[in-house]
Amino acid sequence: MGSIGATNGNDSNVKACSPFTGAKRLRELLKDPSKxxxxxxxxxxxxxxxxxxAGYDAMYMTGAGTSMSKLGWADLGIATLDDMRGNAEMIASLNPSVPLIADADTGYGGPVMxxxxxxxxxxxxxxALHIEDQVQEKRCGHLLGKQIVDRDIYFSRLRAAVLARDQLQxxxxxxxRTDARQTYGFDEAxxxxxxxxxxxxxxxxxxxLQTKEEMEKVCKIMGDTPVLLNVVPGGVTPEYAVEEVSKMGFRIIIYPGLCIxxxxxxxxxxxxxxxxxxxASPKSSAGGVKEAFNLCGLQECIDIDKQAGGKAYSTVGQ
Structure with a gap:
């Protein structure tokens, strides 16, 4: 299975030299069935x-977190395409060699959208992005009362997504993604x-997914197609350690609420x-702010300015 700390996220210059970026990097990771x-x-x-x-191999942009942090509202289908795409673009640009999987809700409309x-x-x-089969007025996947569209509508969304991917090359x-388990049962999903x-x-x-049996079954049924697991502590899906989930056959595990x-x-x-x-408590001191600045690229900005012959930040790092 994959190592959580496999890469050195602080060494952005080294990672930027990786032959894989974004989607290509994710596809390469998915080629290894043991990963x-x-x-x-x-x-x-x-x-x-x-x-x-922290050195994670990939990240997941949560729709719930985006809605709450960007709009200040719960995940009830309020965020628009512009809200989600703008946030995803910013996150993906921070280190393009670390793949970002992003929530795309229902696709924000019919096939054209x-x-x-x-x-x-x-x-x-x-x-990567996921398209689901909830109605446009969707809600978080682990809330009750979800409404699911007919198969024809769902499949038209997926055909449109595949068509766009292929036309773009x-x-x-x-x-x-299907949320049909709650409303129509496991077999329909x-x-x-x-x-x-x-x-x-x-x-x-x-x-x-509601039981360990269902978790194992979906991986077995889907065969060589990679299966993603959504881990939400306190949600309806049982929570297991990464090692056990990997043995079940899941290839991607997302933890949407990890930072929330x-x-x-x-x-x-x-x-x-x-x-x-x-x-304020001592932990909220200026030292903490400097640490945050360094985390968010302060030294890289100083180096770029220096290499370009500028002096704008010559005393910032002192």
């Missing part, structure tokens, strides 16, 4: 920088994904400290 691609959920430049520095979504994501440097990875493979998608994603909970807890605590004591 599982572990993707922490990120939603802005800061969380993406932290994931890159789906082709537009795939085109914009591909040109933004996104390595792009390596972007198309992931078919499987049949939708089997047809999705015939249409030409690259990866399948059965959202909200710690951020909520730590920032809420710091705000309370200031409110109750009248001063």
């Amino acid at each position: 599982v691609v572990i993707c922490p959920g990120v939603f802005d430049g800061f969380t993406a920088r932290l994931a890159i520095a 789906v082709t537009r979504t795939v085109t914009q994501y591909a040109r933004a440097g996104v390595a 792009s390596d972007i990875v198309i992931i078919a 499987i049949e939708r994904l089997q047809e999705a493979v015939k249409i030409g998608v690259d990866v399948v994603f059965l959202e909200a 909970g710690p951020l909520l807890e730590s920032v809420s605590k710091e705000l309370k400290v200031l409110q109750t004591t009248g001063k």
Whole structure:
């Protein structure tokens, strides 16, 4: 299975020299059947920088995190194509050799809009995206009350996505996601994904699996087609360690809420400290800000300016 710390995310110059970037890199990772691609959920430049520095092989841009961080609203289908593509483009650009898998919801409309979504994501440097079968007024995959479109509508979305990928001659990875398990059962979800493979998608994603048996079964049924697992602590899918999930046969594991909970807890605590004591905690010192600046490219900017003969940042790093 894949190593979480396999690359040195702090050495951006070395990684930039990789022969693979974005989608090509992800496809190369998926060629190895013993490899599982572990993707922490990120939603802005800061969380993406932290994931890159930690050395992850790939990242996942969560739609829920994007909606909450960019718009301040829960994941209820409020974010638009422009919201999602803009955020994905920014994250993907931070280190193009670290593949970004991005939520693309329902594709934001009919077949024409789906082709537009795939085109914009591909040109933004996104390595992979997933299209789902919820109605346009969608919600987070682990919430109750999801409404699912008919097969014909879902398949038309996937055909449009595959058509756009092929017409662009792009390596972007198309992931078919189905939320049909909750409403119509496991067998219906499987049949939708089997047809999705015939249409030409690259990866399948059965959202909200409910038992270990279902988890093992979907991987067995899908055979050589890579299967993605969504890990949401407290959600309907049982949570297992990476090693066990890899043995089940999953090839990509995403953790959409990985950064959301710690951020909520730590920032809420710091705000309370200031409110109750009248001063910030020592952890909120200027040293922490400098560390964050370095994480987010301060030294690279200083080096570029120096190499270009500039003096704008000559004292910044002192």
